[in-house]
Amino acid sequence: MNRLANETSPYLQQHADNPVDWWPWSDEAFAEARRRDVPVLLSVGYASCHWCHVMARESFADGDTAAVMNEGFVNIKVDREERPDVDAVYMEAVQAATGQGGWPMTVFLTPSAEPFYFGTYFPPAPRHGMPGFRQVLDGVRAAWDERRDEVGEVASKVVEQLSARELRVAGDGGGPPAEAELHAALMGLTREFDAVRGGFGGAPKFPPAMALEFLLRHQARTGSEGALEMVRATCEAMARGGIYDQLGGGFARYSVDAEWVVPHFEKMLYDNALLARVYAHLWRATGSGLARRVALQTADFLVRELRTEEGGFASALDADSDRVDGTHAEGAYYVWTPEELRAVLGEEDAALAAAYFGVTEEGTFEEGASVLQLPDGEVLADAMRISSVRERLLAARAGRPRPGRDDKVVAAWNGLAIAALAEIGAYFERPDLIEAATAAADLLVRVHMDPAGRLVRTSRDGAAGPSQGVLEDYADVAEGFLALTAVTGESSWLELAGLQLDTVLRHFSGGDGSVEGGSFYDTADDAEALIRRPQDPTDSATPSGWTAAAAALLSYAAYTGSERHREAAERGLGIVTALGPKAPRFIGWGLAAAEAALDGPREVAVVGPDGDQATDELHRAALTSTAPGAVVVRGEPGDEGVPLLADRPLVDGSPAAYVCRRFVCAAPVTDVKQLEEQLRG
Structure with missing residues (x-):
């Protein structure tokens, strides 16, 4: 066992029995590199990463390769989900140098942590134009020994260029987008929309959760049928495709093709949380039965498959798992052959299942296996019979070797x-x-x-991990607490959200409680200093910390009337004004927040006795409103735990709802239809 045996990260523990003398990211590792006068080999990945597992089997588990690594380098292994700041800084360097990125990420550093050679996955021997990993190790070590000055110059130039980039993304702080910028963003998405297969762009195709949230809010505010149609078509295509688990619910990370047929099978907490909410919001806008089904199935998947004993949610399920014959393969848990269907269902029901789920003799995946999907053209069948088929297949699948689970709890994704x-x-x-x-x-x-x-970013088995929270942790946790405020009416969740957001203003911006130039940083001002302080306003697989913070600040201001938080939100959304028309697919969460800012957002206070049917009906009507980013709270008469509830009496002894903008309210209403009309206005 190497030094990773005592780490809390499941990904690091996967490498604890490698013959590589791995170090965790630490000052001690870099001190060792200085003492030995050798470069650092930084390897970054995550527990459910398919190609990380491949490189581990091919290279890190190989004794001869490990000997070369140990002799020539100090080897550091990082879990990108535990240390997103380290990952972000060096991934930016990889992308700038190579034009692409991915995991595993392989970067060679000086003992001062300055990068000078970059890559991702390296095969054990030269393949498809890629050098073999042993060739890379030998070449880097030769450069270090024989051309040290040149290596130092490259490293210094990389750091200089990364530092210059920080100034270019500082944001103008000029305030959120106006109508013209939001319309331009809509037009940009329309141009990139795949009208035949749903989604945006080509293969590989990722679920565009943040862009879909923007489109739903834009349609609610403007009535744009085009915006709604893009959401409908994309959500239906994903729900019918192989990217969605047709037996157990939940979405895979992405589709390797443009038709949503073959997924990259890992299932991530963040994807499923974001997409469950998108489908729920589509139901809210349209009443779609499909959207309702997928939202509930995905929520049930989260609770059934990812919930930990301590009550949190695990990070991911692996793409790979063992086959029954003991071999290991991607997607083994999820795919089916006609023969396997017959073994579980018998001839007649197997034929129905094959037609219903698109299982063919040729297969849609590898080695004649098919990913279950719902092809175009529904197969006519009794609903009870299909339900029985699905239940039997799900029970049979449960007997297969299960994918591994990364059971660390990440604060942001749990939010x-x-x-x-x-x-x-x-x-x-x-x-x-x-x-x-x-x-x-x-x-x-x-x-x-x-x-x-x-905040600390991660925990496992109820014990806090070693890494400080980053901006997305504070912002997304606040988002979760604000949602609980709306649903439960408990003011303690609002107070806790405010605590997170005050930390954002104090430590992730200008340092004086304001947003300096409209910008946020991904790490706190008192966090470990890296070669640069990471700062990225664009969405990736999750909302950027920058725009998530702006969105949560806006909602908190609507609950409390705090101009300080409102101003910080608006200045933070200045970056969306700059980027939204140019790159709407990559700043969807910010565009959604801008829609809320333009609409108000609406503030709804529901006042009435707890457990009263009329109060419940008003509360439900407020929650299911499509007013962009509306904040909702309910409470008893005289309840002032949430400022929005203050001085909101009953109306003629009846429960009432107050609809406001910036704490300026319309006449209170006691009828659900009147409330719905005010929220549509």
């Missing part, structure tokens, strides 16, 4: 899951989902948060 589960539970009268959201929030407070409100 996203809390928001999704709280809303879906409220929309569809599933109190068990609200309870699951509350339990996860309790875990974050109990394990991840110190008395001052500072």
Whole structure:
């Protein structure tokens, strides 16, 4: 066992028995590189990464390769999900140098942590134009020994260029987009929309959750049928495709093709939290039965497959798993052959299942296997019979070797899951989902948060991990707490959200409680200093910390009337004004927040006795409104725990709803239809 045996990260522990003398990211590792006068080999990945596993089997588990690594380098292994700041800084260098990025990421550093040679996956021997990993090791070590000055010059230039980039993304702080910029963003998405297969762009095709949230809000505010149609078509295509688990619910990371047929099979907490919420919001806008089904199935997947014993949510399920014959392959848990269907269902039902789920003799994946999907043209069959087929296949699949689970709890992704589960539970009268959201929030407070409100990013088995929270942790946890405020009416969640957002203003911006130039940083001002302080306003697989912070600040200001938080949100959205018309696919969360800012957002206070049917109906109508980014709270008469509830009496003894913007309210209403009309206006 090497030094990784004592780490909490499941990914690092996967490498604990490598013959490589791995170090975790630490000052001690770089001190060792200085002592030995050797370069650092930095390898970054994550537990459910397919190609990370491949490189580990091919190279890191090989004794001869490990001997070369140990003799010539100090080898550092990093879990990108535990240290997104380290990953972000060096991935930016990789992308700048090579034009592409990915994991595993392989970067060679000086003992001062300055990068000078870059790559991702390297095969063990030369292949498809890529050098073999041993060739790379030998070449880098030769350069270090024989051309040290040249290596130093390259490293210094890379750091200089990265530092210059920081100035170019500082944001103008000029305020959120106006109508013209939002329309330009809509037109940009329209141009990139795949009208035949849904989604945006070509293969590989990723679920565009953040862009879809923008389109739903834009349609709600402007009535744009084109915006809604892009959401409908994309959500239906994904729900019918192989990217969606037709038996157990939940979405895979992405589709390797443009038709959503063959996924990259890993299932991530963040994808499923974001997409469950998108489908719930599509149902809210249209009443779609498909959207309702997928939202609930995905929420149930989260609770069934990813919930930990402590009440949080695990990060991911692996793409790979063992076959029954003991071999290991991507997608083995999920794919089916006609023969396997017959073994479980018998001839007649197997024929129905093959037609219904698109299982063919040729297969749609590898070695004659098919990914289950719902092809165009529904197969006519009795609903009870299809339900029985699905249940039997799911039970049979449960007997297969299961994919590994990365069971660390990431604060940011749990915040996203809390928001999704709280809303879906409220929309569809599933109190068990609200309870699951509350339990996860309790875990974050109990394990991840110190008395001052500072967060650690990860935990495992109820124990806090070693890494400080980054901006997305504070922003997304606040988002989850604000969703619980809306659903439960408990003011403590609003107070905790405010604690997170005050930390954002104090430590992730200008340092004086304001947003200097409209910009946020991804790491705190008192965090470990890297070769540069990472700062990225664009969405990737999750909302950027920058725009997530702006969105949460905007909602918090709507609950409290705080101009300080409102101003910080608006200045933070200045970057969306600059980037939204140019790159709308990559700043969708910011565009969605801008829609809320342009609409108000609407503030809804529902006042009435707890447990009263009329109060419940008003509260539900407020929650299911499509007003962009509307904030909702309910409380008893005289309840002033949330400022939005202050001085909101009953109306003629009846429960009432107050609809406001910037705390300026319309006449209170006691009728659900009147409330719905005010929220449409």
